[in-house]
Amino acid sequence: MAQGVYLPQQVPNFGNGQLNPFGLNVTIGPSPNNNSQGGVVIDFTSYITPTTDPLTLILLRGYGSPTNITINNVTLINSVISSVDCDYVTITLNNVSFSGLGSSYLTPILIAPRGYTSTLTINGGSMANAIGYGTVPLISVSQCDLLISGVEYYNNSGYTMISVSNATFTMDNSLVYSNAFTNMLIGLSATHPGSSLTKTTITNNNMSAGPIPMGSVIEVYQGSLSLVNSWLDSNYGMFNLINMRVSKVSMQGTKLTNNSISASAMIYGIQSTFDMASSSVTNNLYYDSLAIWFYGSDMTLTDVVFGKSVTQGPQASSFNSIILCQQGNITFNDVTNNNSGHNLMDCSSSDPPKCTIHGDQDVCDAKSGPSGGAIAGIVIGCILGAILIIVIIILAIRYAKRHGHYHRIH
Known part of the structure; x- marks a missing residue:
């Protein structure tokens, strides 16, 4: 032409x-x-x-x-x-x-x-x-x-x-920004294993219909998706950033930052498998919502950092945890909670019951949800402290003997 x-x-x-x-x-x-x-x-x-x-x-x-x-x-x-x-x-x-x-x-x-x-x-x-x-x-x-x-x-x-x-769906090295949709940006149904979103930035997208929050940035139904080394930032007006139902989704090396969620959860799943590794969740706004909510699912978090976030709304006091997991399994491996004032997981759920917890930390014992590494550091510190005290006592006794301040008691 x-x-x-x-x-x-x-x-x-x-x-x-x-x-x-x-x-x-x-x-x-x-x-x-x-x-x-x-x-x-x-x-x-x-x-x-x-x-x-x-x-x-x-x-x-x-x-x-x-x-x-x-x-x-x-x-x-x-x-x-x-x-x-x-x-x-x-x-x-x-x-x-x-x-x-x-x-x-x-x-x-x-x-x-x-x-x-x-x-x-x-x-x-x-x-x-x-x-x-x-x-x-x-x-x-x-x-x-x-x-x-x-x-x-x-x-x-x-x-x-x-x-x-x-x-099969793959998207790599792409940029999705400043779009406005009322249902979802990317909708996947029965996608095959190998479907992936890699090195892609999704930012500043509006998912609302006027003042009403609506859909999801990514939705997976009865399919598979891997998010690898991607960044989802500053998206707003939505129920979920990622919604999965009867699906298998994994996340590796991905950042979720500055997103605004209303009346649900940033990552939401039903009867799904979700693996999240070497990723971070920081500076997000939750309006009567929370970071992760799963029902009847299996979830594994490995080397994940939850940073500071803001919770607002008339029901904000009910969302004082980062994760709500019901009727399923959740595994924590070296997960860090830097969001002060929020439990890592809601352990009060009884109807339906909370998930069975596995991994290297008991998230229901402390608000901060210390990682396995942090717990190990505390234990080692205690042992070293005890050894130091014993050494000080021994040195003090030797000092007293040497200077005549130690007397045998008859």
């Missing part, structure tokens, strides 16, 4: 839109002579009216033949890529930027094959200013792996930003 702006000419024959390269190997982007310059923009804004849907750039229809589509270095404005009921589809987007630019609604990507045989890979680029319509996500894939690397998502709004069902 030559450098320039491509418009939806010849409507209603769609002109540059409604392409159906089913069963083909197709590459769309700047021509070899233009590859270093870029500057290819496909802008379908003029097609949109109050009664029309956004125009699709790619509209795959067909069944049975492999299709490979690659789009390189293109800006798509108010344009859609759609593939429904098409199996064996591989779509790769390299440095592609999606933008809504104030359109009434936009679903930039929709992939839903009949069977689990498709892959969508997004490398680089961005998605900005897209407005979701109703409950339709901005990116929706079902039975199609979604692999995202080095992408920015900002100033988007709607109900859900990314929805993945019955597939």
Whole structure:
């Protein structure tokens, strides 16, 4: 493609839109002579009216033949890529930027094959200013792996930003910021083992509908997800930062800071398995809520630091612990509680009963919840102190003998 702006000419024959390269190997982007310059923009804004849907750039229809589509270095404005009921589809987007630019609604990507045989890979680029319509996500894939690397998502709004069902989801080295959604940013259902969020920052996203807190930043239902070396910071207007139900979620080397939670818990789980290691939870605001709340689940915390937080709201006095775990198992390994005035765990739960506690510390014995290392240090200090006292007594007796102050008593 030559450098320039491509418009939806010849409507209603769609002109540059409604392409159906089913069963083909197709590459769309700047021509070899233009590859270093870029500057290819496909802008379908003029097609949109109050009664029309956004125009699709790619509209795959067909069944049975492999299709490979690659789009390189293109800006798509108010344009859609759609593939429904098409199996064996591989779509790769390299440095592609999606933008809504104030359109009434936009679903930039929709992939839903009949069977689990498709892959969508997004490398680089961005998605900005897209407005979701109703409950339709901005990116929706079902039975199609979604692999995202080095992408920015900002100033988007709607109900859900990314929805993945019955597939593998990975996102790495990406930045998600200043979005506003009322349900969730990333919704995962039946995601396969190996799904992960790595070296990604999610910050300053609003999850409320006006003054009312609503959804979650990440929600996992009957699926798997690993969060690795990521940072979730300054997100607000939500019930949960991470919500899991009947799922397996792990967190390694991840920071949860400056988030604002209302009427629930920052990390919430039901009938799930959650492993958290080498991570920290600091400077969060809990409005009638707490940091972690699990029911009927197995949870392991290893080398986790809970820093200072703020608890507010009319029921704040009822949330004087960091963790509430009911009907399940919880294991503590070297967990530090630096949040003065808060128990590490609520041990008063009786209906339903609290979780069975395992690990290197008894969190129900002290408000500070000292770690195993701290307890060991206290024990060693006591032993050394006792030895020092004995040495002092011996030296004192020897001194008294030497200076004639020690008399035998007959």
